Amino acid sequence: MKVIGISPLDKDATVALVEDGRIVFAAGEERYSRLKQQDGFPALSLAAGLEYAGWSLDDVDLVVYPFLEADKEEEKFDANLAEENRFLDSYEPQALDELLAAADARVPERTETVHGLDNPNEKLEKSILHKVFYSLAAKQPSLSKRFAKAGSRQWQEEARTSHRRWQSELESGLRKAGYSGAVRRLEHHASHAANSYYASGFNRALCITLDGYGTGLAGSVSLAEDGKIKRLHGVSYPNSLGTMYEHVTSSLGYKPGRHEGKIVGLAAFGDPAVLADVLLSRIDQHGGDFGIYQSNNIYFSRYLAARYPKIDVAAAYQYVLEVVAKDFVAHWVRETGVDAVVLSGGVTANVKLNQRIFEIPEVKEIFVYPNMGDGGCGTGAAMHFSWPGGTLPSITNSYYGPDYSDEDIESALNDAKLSFDQPENYAATVAALIHEGNVVARFDGRMEYGPRALGNRSIMYHAREPEVNQWLNKRLGRTEFMPFAPVTLYEAAEECYLNIEGAKHTAEFMTITFDCSEQMKRDCPAAVHVDGTARPQLIRREVNQGYYDILKEYENLSGISSLINTSFNMHEEPIVRSPADAIRAFLAGGIEWLAIGPYLVEHPDRGDKPAGH
Known part of the structure; x- marks a missing residue:
């Protein structure tokens, strides 16, 4: 069965040609357009893939896309944000002023150079007015809650517009390419689980997905065995570790969705103990799930970045990411008794986090899908629909793009x-x-x-x-x-x-x-x-x-x-x-x-x- 998988069009648009679960060709549109994380319909990479594989569109049995139709996505995130309102109104975090005062006392004096910063204690430079606003928006209980809800509403409207836009562009792009055959949709986190499991070669594995947002979820847990994947749990958006990390990336002056790796590197120079308690006080961990208080209030991370050294802010966010994700995975490893873990989703681009997950005592084997972000969802969806059954050997490499004579x-x-x-x-x-x-x-x-x-x-x-x-x-x-x-x-x-x-x-x-x-x-x-x-x-x-x-x-x-x-x-x-x-x-x-x-x-x-x- 020949299937073309097209990744989400919002960034890093990618095409994958998959036959009976085997990846024949896969490449991002950015490599052809020369624009980093190119969005939109991947016309150039689609044409290149068909030529490389020797396929015509008449040979293709199915085109697949790793999001549901726009109206179904809207139903998901509308329900998510209604649930978030209930969480915001019921959760009582620890008193923030006390936690911040204790954090102030933990900031160390530093003199050693951190390459890339003007000084090791560098903070986010903002005007007095900005700092006052950040303080109110982050600390004042009623105001901060209002900003969190407003942030979610803004995200909701942008997501609504985006899903409709990309649905239209997907349909028009396929028409322009000359494809008139079947198009199937797959729930987003199912595509992440599929690429990590089917590429791993494991017969039995626990599939963990973590990202910003996908079909109502920011994470999922699935049990995979004998070529079949069964969802056990979903982490509802906006309880998103991906969103949390995007916020701190932006607040420290870098580009979210692109420069998260800089935060991983920067974190190693700081002291996570300075702010770890502050961040953990806003996360409700319970059993095999977690909630993030005021997830869409970006002013909280901006307030911390303006008040504390950048390296300590980065260190705390990295540490909390590791703690929350590791506890989450450990729960499900123990619950299922499965000692092989496969990972996918943008959060698992965080290589230090992956090390921490592998260090869970019960985890004996780990596999992280090479294109773990949304650019890899096209292969996951295509593998899902074309999988021949059972378990195939793991992929040995990711050399799936073009070559030249x-x-x-x-x-x-x-x-x-x-x-x-x-x-x-x-x-x-x-x-x-x-x-x-x-x-x-x-x-x-x-x-x-x-x-x-x-x-x-x-x-x-x-x-x-x-x-x-x-x-x-x-x-x-x-x-x-x-x-x-x-x-x-x-x-x-x-x-x-x-x-x-x-x-x-x-x-x-x-x-x-x-x-x-x-x-x-x-x-x-x-x-x-x-x-x-x-x-x-x-x-x-x-x-x-x-x-x-x-x-x-x-x-x-x-x-x-x-x-x-x-x-x-x-x-x-x-x-x-x-x-x-x-x-x-x-x-x-x-x-x-x-x-x-x-x-x-x-x-x-x-x-x-x-x-x-």
Whole structure:
């Protein structure tokens, strides 16, 4: 059965072609339009996918979309917000002034530099009028409740308009593409549960989904066994950990829906104890569920960001996310007795959270879907409707995008008037360049699907110097608090990371952090965060021979089994897709060498500059 899955159109619009549960092609529209998190109907990626797979629309049995019809979605969130009003009127949080006074006394004095901040105690800079308003909107009981309800009503109207708009655009986009066949809808969190379970290879698993909003829910729990998924529980919106984290991302001056990863990195520099009690006082945890008081009052997080150091605000929100989600998952693990957990949904892009879930004593195995956000819902919906039954082996990689012939690459290099060589011992040559301190961008094979670059559209550098994070980020136009992630030889996993057994497969997709061994901290300080963790990609030769061989040759030269792997793109641009994209980013980024297909290119402006910074 051939099924096309189209992800939600509000951001990161993505197309997936799936046959009998097997992903044939999947790519985000942003890679073709070159606009980060491109919204709207994914016409370019749909056309590219059909061409790549050799399908025509007449071959397609079904098109699926991971939201219900607009009127049914409206019924869901209208009921949600009526229930929220009852919760707001009945819940009695602890006295806020007392909690804040205690938090004031816990703020430490700091002098150590946090790269990316003007000073370690930096707060959100706002005028006196703003601060007064935030104080009233966050602290005054009747006013804060009114702002929470108003925030939910505003969200409700925006959601109503958005669902109608995207339904219309989906229908018109399919017509323009020439498709007149069947279209099926799937409840949003069912698509998240499907992609994580069907891709995991587990026969029996507990499916946990957590995100901002989807078909009335902000999370769900399902029991999956023998190829079938049964919903056990849904977390009603707006009790949303995704919304909570989006609010703090915005309040700290970053773009919600895009820069949550910066908050994860920033959190490691702060002290969660400063504000943890304040945040936990607003969360009602009960059994296998939780409620978030005044979830849509964004002024609460803005008030905290203006009053406390950014790093302490980030640390508290990250800590509370971990506590609430971990308690939630632990309850259902114990309730069901299932020791294999699969995760999907935008919240599970938080790699530190995934580590905490794996650390639940009863959890023995974990899998996180590589495209865990809404961009992955198209594959989930398509797998749901095309699944042949039973359990299939896990996916081995996420290289589901396009690839290019040597002729395509050579033509692009000639168009750019670049000189290139074709080394006889390619992997050894590239490894030697990296070992000498050169930055090398790699473009080869099929493009990765999802938010992570996994070797085919990656920038590689050695991780021996902690200063790498500052100068390489500056060169690429990025401002990040997280260190660069490492790629590590699969067979060296236990030497580099602690307590990784049971999570090695999901670590092949760079979706979880681990505490690092002393050897890893010593050999690769640039890839180890201030909290002693790293987010690795484990690489096996049978998955990506060319990539693996470069790393293996580097190990032969250096005795170190890891390299930095960061995405091949400029700041705020999508990961490169085509040879032309790769060449443009290579030239603009001042990267010393480009390993593109079988060819090796030295940057034309490099001249006699020394390797490195």
